[in-house]
Amino acid sequence: MTLEKDPLNLIITGVGGQGNVLASQIVATAGIKDGFYVTVGETYGASQRGGGVLSHVRFSLQTQCGPLTPEGQADIVIGMEPMEALRVIADFGNPETRVIVSPRPIYPIWVLSGQATYPPIEDVLGGLRELTGEVRVIEPSVDGGTPLPTNVLMVGALAGSGMLPISLSSFEEALKEIIAPKSLELNLEAFKKGLEATAT
Amino acid sequence: MxxxxxxxxxxxxxxxxxxxxxxxxxxxxxxxxxxxxxxxxxxxxxxxxxxxxxxxxxxxxxxxxxxxxxxxxxxxxxxxxxxxxxxxxxxxxxxxxxxxxxxxxxxxxxxxxxxxxxxxxxxxxxxxxxxxxxxxxxxxxxxxxxxxxxxxxxxxxxxxxxxxxxxxxxxxxxxxxxxxxxxxxxxxxxxRSPSFEGVSIxxxxxxxxxxxxxxxxxxxxxxxxNSKFNWYVGPEGAKFIIVTSGTGWFYSREAVAALGLDSEVGILKIGTTWPLPEKFIIDHLKPANELLIVEEVDDFLEQNIKVLLAEQAKTLGPIEVYGAKSGHLPACGEMNQDKVAKALATIKGVEYSGRDEAYAQRARELVQPYLSPRIPTFCAGCPHRASMWAIKSALKLDGRDGFVTGDIGCYSMGAGPAGYFQLKTIHCMGSGIGLATGFGKLGQFDFNRPVVAVCGDSTFYHAAIPGLINARFNNSNVLMVVLDNAGTAMTGFQPHPGSGIDALGEPAPVVDIEGICRAIGVPVKVRDPFELDEAIEELCDLLQEDGPKVMVFRRRCHLAETKERPQKKVFVDPDKCIGDECGCARFCSRVFNCPGIIWDPTTKKARIDEIVCTGCGVCAYLCPQGAIVIEGN
Amino acid sequence: MEAGKGSTDLEKEVLNAGLCTSCGACVGICPYIKVVKDRVAVIEPCGITDGKCYDFCPRTLTDISELDRRIFGQERSDSSLGPYISIEMAQAKDSKTRNRGQYGGVVSALTAYAMSKGEIGATVLTKPFNESLMPTSVLVEDSSQVLSCAGSNYIASATLARLNEAMKQQTVSLGIVGMPCQILALRKMQASKHENGSKEVKLAIGLFCTWALSYKSFHEFLKGKINPSQIKRLDIPPPPANKLVVVTEAGTLEFPLDEIREFVKPTCGICFDMTSEFADLSVGMVEGVDDWNTLIVRTPEGKMIIDKAKEDGIIETKPLPEANLSHLREASLLKKKRALDEIVKRTGDKNNLLYLRLSDAELRKLR
The missing domain is CATH 3.40.50.970 (Thiamin diphosphate (ThDP)-binding fold, Pyr/PP domains)
Known part of the structure; x- marks a missing residue:
């Protein structure tokens, strides 16, 4: 068990209601199962829609880290919303940061109320590509049926990417512990979908 | 589990x-x-x-x-x-x-x-x-x-x-x-088995x-x-020591590592911060001639350490102390690793930057056009939005320049755009009615602006009752509006004496807000704030009455409501929506500002965001064109 | 036509200047302007710079000659009573209607008649008392309900707010009974470049009015003297009585008019119109005659209804005695002259007549 960098800083970002907290809990629980010290800190924008949520998930083999990632020190960013991902990079990114991002925008309140426009998605992704070392765009599943939860899908993508040295079995155990039984099946499907999207 | x-x-x-x-x-x-x-x-x-x-x-x-x-x-x-x-x-x-x-x-x-x-x-x-x-x-x-x-x-x-x-x-x-x-x-x-012998002082x-x-x-x-919660890490005999407590431990250790100062800076972490373990501290500070104190909010540790240093001046000799007083660290606000690292870098005269400045500049440039201030707002379906609009309307119609004293809860956001800037004061639990009783007694000094005190249901039980009694006892001209959403909503909807359930979710007696008001001898009315016209008229009537009076705006927090009940579907009939024209001027999306209502700039019509909308339907009531439709109605 | 103005201007020039008549023309159009009792307020600026509210208001610039031409096809020749076809005395033939109504019951009788004949599908009326001192405006869709709205209340109420609401849904032609300021506002609505449904108003019956009371001060005055929920009827008998008669379930009270006058709305002092000069029909009392009304027929539409009503035995008319007619003229003219004096007193400029625009000829006659 090794870490390429200690601490290894992961930031999961999205907007309120997307299930950031759950995603970070799954990743952190999996990390602890594999023997890491894991710290999760959360910072919020405004409540409800349009407010960004950041979960800092920090892994170490030596010690318990603080709950906030220092400026420019994000190693991996999971963006459940493209603009929020770019925002996180502006504060925490560096040229080596790796990004897994959903290209599906969720319009903030000032866009919805007609006071501003959302930039073209390609511009946002272009910004991410310019500023970071690697950008993987994960299209949330759209092939009919019940929509899959984006948060767990992105966790699956993270697991499949190999960016984190956490075993697949620990991810799956964590999912089973944390997700309520009635929605477990759907979430496992989402996890698998994400996994397949990045596993090479 | x-x-x-x-x-x-x-x-x-x-x-x-x-x-x-x-x-x-x-x-x-x-x-x-x-x-x-x-x-x-x-x-x-x-x-x-x-x-x-x-x-x-x-x-x-x-x-x-x-x-x-x-x-x-x-x-x-x-x-x-x-x-x-x-x-x-x-x-x-x-x-x-x-x-x-x-x-x-x-x-x-x-x-x-x-x-x-x-x-x-x-x-x-x-x-x-x-x-x-x-x-x-x-x-x-x-x-x-x-x-x-x-x-x-x-x-x-x-x-x-x-x-x-x-x-x-x-x-x-x-x-x-x-x-x-x-x-x-x-x-x-x-x-354990309890027994009581009595205490008297x-x-x-x-x-x-x-x-x-x-x-x-x-x-x-x-x-x-000898507490295990106090420890020292770092080189033996370090001349520079960070003394820290709480989260300062995380930030200090990471800052030292980030600057590569592990071999020369020690960290003395204190977990028992009052009374200070003086011998333990003195022992560890003996070799030091510079200290940086890292803590969160006040300079509590810093001041107490300084007293100790003064007392021990003979043993310890002169020691330079950096921290809040010296200006190296802020004396308020959250601490973080970057603040500690910058302070340490300044003192030690080393370079510190989290990342390349040109990169940071470019990153900010890329995001800048899209950064709009985040406006905290009431949730979709929140009854407070309607209550604030009713209060604003009533005060405007009353025409005597009335104002609102606020209290602590979700409705505190009423001081900002969410509540149309209605709340003019926010202090502590119960202070809304307390201040109002004072404002309401200034008539003899020719201060006759009507005052409305708002408080939530939980706040009412917590701290507002004595203020209301005072208003009654001293006959203060106050309108108290209790924004009763049936729970302690701001902190996650914990039960309170009005909820009918206890901390374990078991049934509990309900302490009746109107009953308390009546027992105090204050006239009280109860109204659903979504019945806006009636609510506004009743507020106007109450404002005309002398002495204290209470309006209870009762409607359950919509977040709690939608968890339990299927929500109604609400949609906009685009043929009826007149958008920017006279008669509407985008009232729903521009003024009422519910996050569930979207303005579509291409069609120039309002639209309901189905994911955000909780189906409360108050916008249907407000729409001057009847363009917002509740399914099934 | 001036450049448009909106709710912010309305608030500044009318509401804050104490000129609002509480007619309700600006209420019920949009969510920004509200009325409670007789108090109208702009709750939030809407940002519209050319608004219906400003355009409809009877206290924003009103060109009398232009309205005359529009409604009557020509400018007035009678400076005291405005354009008219005939002036008579009238009364409802049905004694029950006479008893419920004020004076001769002509307004109730005509309204019910026009509805039953299908000339209008519904009428906006004002119930004088509804469990409180404050009148309430209602949309009456059945002629049998008309009588419940009979009788006077001297407090201004936002009748046109009900009309605005009715126009949003109503598909039938409408009637309205209103005070002079309300009829004026209605005509401004019908003349407005802003689309609205007021062209569906086919019968406008205007009442005579010398002034209206402000709810708040009158309510406070009555507090402790009368329980407002018991009021059955208010009346100001013709001079020289000089009193307000309040009939309640518990008995009748009288107050000297001089005590009441301080509660008159300040805007009534600048009102130019006593006899609802822009109505189809104007109705008021006849001095010294208890159960007859003065009836001024002003438009062909008004005349047609009167002729039919007479034919069908709903009302009867007889000539108004010359003495009464000249009294009416004097009273109306006096109101106009007082209004002009008061306006000039307020503006301090004899060329600034606030909301009024009169032709030079008209102005010379009045001065």
């Missing part, structure tokens, strides 16, 4: 700081727990209430922090172990009792958890509750990690019992609300008790000299 229930000693699990504190209490065999909800403290009692039945402990949401502490102290006085949790403002509320229960002393372990909110992320103020420990001569512990939160809580019960004094644990948002590794300890077997005896209290505190200091 509740994580704090797991009986697998030695296993490391992910826990939130507040859960770790609750787990520590369980491991200490806590019998009694009470709290009034307040961010960032609420999950402590929530966690305990969830396992109360399992462990046979008692858990209650109390009406306020004062009663909460008193109730917990009662359990302690019978020899039971009790814990009480509160946010910083709660410490102020219970401080009157705190300043005597320290003298009377306690019996079973009594632990007071004060959760401070640096930067006031979810609070009306920023304060450092550690000052209360010094003020009340009580022992103080500050956890620096999640596991330490668990361990310290367990230890706090033992210490409290040994000293016969309440013990204060000071947590902060980044401990309480963050998650990390917690190593599970043993779950206890023992059951009065008159001249108080002075004796005060002296005894100081002795107890000395005992605590001796205990702290």
């Amino acid at each position: 509740s994580v704090i229930k797991i009986d697998r000693p030695g296993q490391s699990v992910l826990m939130m700081g507040n859960e770790a504190i609750a787990r520590g209490a369980i491991e200490a065999g806590v019998d009694f727990s009470s709290a009034y909800p307040g961010t960032p403290s609420s999950e402590i009692l929530e966690s305990l209430a969830r396992v109360a039945e399992h462990f046979g402990l008692y858990a209650e949401w109390s009406v306020n922090e004062m009663v909460s502490l008193e109730a917990a102290a009662a359990a302690s006085l019978t020899g039971l172990r009790a814990i009480v949790a509160m946010k910083q403002n709660g410490v102020n509320v219970c401080s009157d009792f705190l300043m005597t229960v320290n003298l009377s002393g306690t019996k079973g372990g009594l632990v007071i958890v004060a959760c401070d909110d640096p930067s006031a992320i979810s609070s009306p103020n920023e304060q450092d509750s550690r000052n209360f420990a010094k003020f009340a001569d009580l022992p103080l512990l500050e956890p620096a990690t999640f596991n330490e939160a668990r361990e310290m809580t367990k230890y706090a019960f033992e210490l409290s019992e040994r000293l016969g004094l309440p013990c204060i644990i000071r947590s902060v948002t980044r401990i309480s609300h963050s998650r990390g590794n917690v190593e599970l300890g043993e779950l206890p077997e023992r059951k 009065a008159g001249a005896f108080v002075a004796l008790q005060h002296a005894a209290l100081h002795q107890k505190l000395e005992q605590a200091r001796e205990d702290f000299e």
